[in-house]
Amino acid sequence: MAILEAEHICKSFGKTEVLKDISFSMEQGQALSIIGSSGSGKTTLLRCLNFLETPDAGVIRVNGETLFDGKTAKKKDRNIRKKRLHFGLVFQSFNLFPQYTAIENVMLAKELLARERPDYKEKKRQLREEIRAQAEGLLKQMGLSDRMGSYPHQLSGGQCQRVAIARTLALEPDILCFDEPTSALDPELTGEVLKVMRQLAQRDMTMVIVTHEMAFARDVSDQVIFMDGGVIVEQGTPEEVLNAPKEERTRQFLARFSDR
Amino acid sequence: MEVFWEQLPVVLNALNVGFIQTLKLFFVTLAGALPLGLVIAFGSMASFKPLSWLARIIVWVIRGTPLMIQLLIIYYFPGLVLKNPIWGSGESGRFVAASVAFIINYACYFSEIYRGGIQGVPVGQEEAGLALGMKRSQIFFKVKLLQMVKRIVPPMSNEVITLVKDTSLARIIALQEIIFAGQSFLTGSRGIRGVVWPLFFTAFYYLIWNGIVTVLLGWLEKKLSYFQ
16 A cells, blocks of 8 residues: 555645646655756645645545545644654755754654653653653764754754754654755765665655755655656656656756756 | 032932832833733734734834823823823822833834844744644744744843833933932932032943843843854
């Protein structure tokens, strides 16, 4: 069964149609890359998956459970927080919380979530220790053992983005989304972020990656989607879409990349 | 010179009493205007248009007219025009009226500072919190509040220092604050008449109090400089 199914997603801002009938699905452990020029709707699609935007129509299912259905969706959804937790989102601009250290950034949301447990008061100390241990493990995995007590402004962009990835992983999302995670980084810092993403892909983390890193998309993806003007122009394996595109628009887009 | 040493304790005594009234007005204004400013700030940012227009019009009127006029209107209007002297008589009545005028005036200035602080926090902070499954209240208190406070402190310091000196405007409705006390030795008070130095001397009180305020707010600003 597919872990994620998106069917007929539509989204407009005012009169601008940003997403026009987007459908795709992916299996557990797959990496899906979404490519396309700016304004093609990639980011909006990710934001819809994370419920930062509400689609106008369409269905989103995770593990067979319908999280969103445009026909029955209400304006105020009380369960939206719970639904968001199926997805993690790594932003282009990191969006770390500046007043917290790296490890505090990773722990915060999980701690706040733990407070909602009925047994929080009795188990407070134990829970906090577990959360800290998990955060330490994640930062170590990101190669940041020595920067746990640093504040975001003391870290390089690449380090910030790795903290942001750890922060998202702390909540153990089913699907991890990346919104151009390396676009705000200097080229020499891009590599360290792509390296940890590669590791995640190898460990069969289910990932949706909006990216302009074509070589990376070719390497890690099981599936590639090329979007243009709010529609999926082409989708398939990286070989199909990136090496032997069928559509003229895909070819034009990729040609611009190989020129550089 | 001998006369001066005789006058000094009398004058200082009177100035101290006046300064206590000044400080009372200062603290009451802060206690009222800091929360009221937040209410006005949220009002002016409300998505309900009539509310935001109302808040913006109030801010425009209050910031667009002199505090001295506002003091006079608030103090005299109920009694002289409406024939309903709600403020009560004597010094306590004047104090209440002055407090109301100062609180409204300063709340409007504070509201604009708050608005800048609130809108200055990047949208990404809220979105990151939402994507991490946090409640909006948690995002406000755990993520945005401190960043707002950090943004607000420098412009707030400016406003608070101005408030220290603005309290002297309450003299216009004869509130017996420190300027009033200093001036009284010109017209005659406690056996001293035609002496001007006590009035000039009040400046030191403002200067010293503002020194203390500056140090405190500077300390707060420094405390918040651990993050950017």
